[in-house]
Amino acid sequence: MNDMTASTLQRGSLPMSDLPATRGARVEFDHISKDYGDLTVLHETTLTIEAGEFFALIGPSGSGKSTLLGILAGFVPPSYGAVRVDGTDIVAMPPYRRNIGMVFQNYALFPHMTVAENIGFPLKMRGCSRGEIGERVKKALAMVRLEAMGERRPAQLSGGQQQRVALARAAVYDPRLLLMDEPLGALDKNLREEMQEEIKRFQRAFGATVIYVTHDQQEAAFLADRLAVMRGGMLEQIGSPRQLYEMPGTHFVASFLGEASLLPVAEILSREGREVTVRTPGGLTIRALAPSRVSERRALCLRPENIALGAAAQGRDNRFLGTVEEAVFTTGTLRYRVRLPGSDGLVTVRVPSLPGIELLAPGSSVEIGWDAAMAVTIAED
């Protein structure tokens, strides 16, 4: 969890204009929706993905993210609306004319072809000469570091290698738009992290626009320039990973990205600029940040690493004496569940587990504190 935060911060600070010069395509979903009879799987959605952007769609299964990707690829005909790639509406175009690259969840490699034949397939379909195919396949194999595997069959490769073949096959014809549908879903954790690095590097070098579907928020935060959280066939919030993590708009986004303690808000006592003072049903008075539309904001979102413990809580805008209910060591961090005074329940606190720091015993009292800027008001569902 800490790793994610670190990478989020680093990349979140990268402004859009610093993106490398791109040959990627610009994608616009214009009032797109999809229904099957009475069942609406995608509500009217308008979304623009800039050229060269690494854009992630995240959400639980059934949230509409795969439908959106399917519409772009041409596998799912939308019920209403237009999809434009560099200004051209592609809704009426069959998939094989769209010139889009795609990596599938199960890779969808052709089991009866060798690795080289798999990668050469899109070139063959485009009528490239045999020599050109051989040359470009060789280059693509080198790019994914599988030079020696060209004559193998997909079934003879490991999951990670198959994944790289799928990537090479989707990129070998230089599409300006690359779609990835949970490409790392089938890999184990270590390999997944390794492949994330590789995909990121790949996209930087390749310069295409990438639209990446995943239900793994850490993966999305690591990879994407911007991400859209989807829920129930609708876009819930769009922003950079850091924006979404630090300023979630809703309860759903707050708890979908990373870990959050949510405190209910009973009343807003005062407002001064972006800062508000609120009272909880349990009787605590808390100073917090309210980015917009104060009236809708009925809860506070607290990130576990933003709460200081013990001596570190001194001088914070909000300070309370809590009781430790649960104390756990996880690799690199000490994780506490601390009961707030009154009846507002528990908050999660996470501090680095430096050598020599004792784990607090459950039942002990501890001061916790956070500054106003660390607590964000969000909309309740």
Added chain:
Amino acid sequence: MTGTAPRTAPRAAQRQRARAWSPSKGGLLLLAAPLALLALFFVAPLLWVLGQSFAAPAGPLDTYVRIAGDGALRYSLIYTFQTAAIVTVAALVLSYPVAFLISRAQGRWLMIGMVFVLVPFWTSAVIRSYAWLVLLQRRGVVNEMLLALGLIDRPLRLANTDLGTHVAMVQIMLPFMILPLLSAMRGIDLSVLRAAAILGANPWRQFVNVYLPLSMPGVGAGCVLVFISTLGFYITPALLGGSSPMIAVAIEQQVSRLLDWPLASALAAVLLVLTCALFMLYERLNRRLAGAGEAR
């Protein structure tokens, strides 16, 4: 638990050969009964037939010499293989789209499709051959209908022709083609077709470059099944073909009319050997085509 686990114990255990339970011991016992049955009712009669083929009064190889010298018998063999080839190709062409549609069907449509394949499959070939006779004979359903429609003036000769026999044989063989095709087609991951589409393959190339090769195991299995079954067709050509030159009909004539058991046995032996040879050829081809891809 802290500290290291004791290292000597597992080593000592390794030194002794493990007396582990193994499935092979019980398996052999289970195999004994079917093996005995096969030996008694399949291998023994087969050997007896082979023995008979060398038991002609005029010498052990007399029957084979007579087959080689008899134009009618030679033709009968050639005709049989030719018929098997025609029936196989016709059955494949008819079955492929049917199997494709059923493989894509869901729920009720899948059930309806399977019923249409399985009910004829479960119906005796004798009954179906008689049914074809009823349809194709001089005053049969087909002729009556064509006459009533005014398309023909006189009944067509449909029974006792190659055409009629072939049509009936193809119909009887269809399930043997459809079922292996279906099983191969249902195993094809459809996301592979989507991948082909997004990579630039139009529907025709999706079929030729991806779907057809992936369905080839079913094509091969179905063709072998139909071809070999057709080689031994007896009841349908005997009923519909009159004096059909199918080899099984010829063998029956040798036995029941000419009482020439050795010659009939030799014909059966020749058919068996040719069939085995063909099957081995198919297996070899199959293995070469599948190549290293079978590692999965």
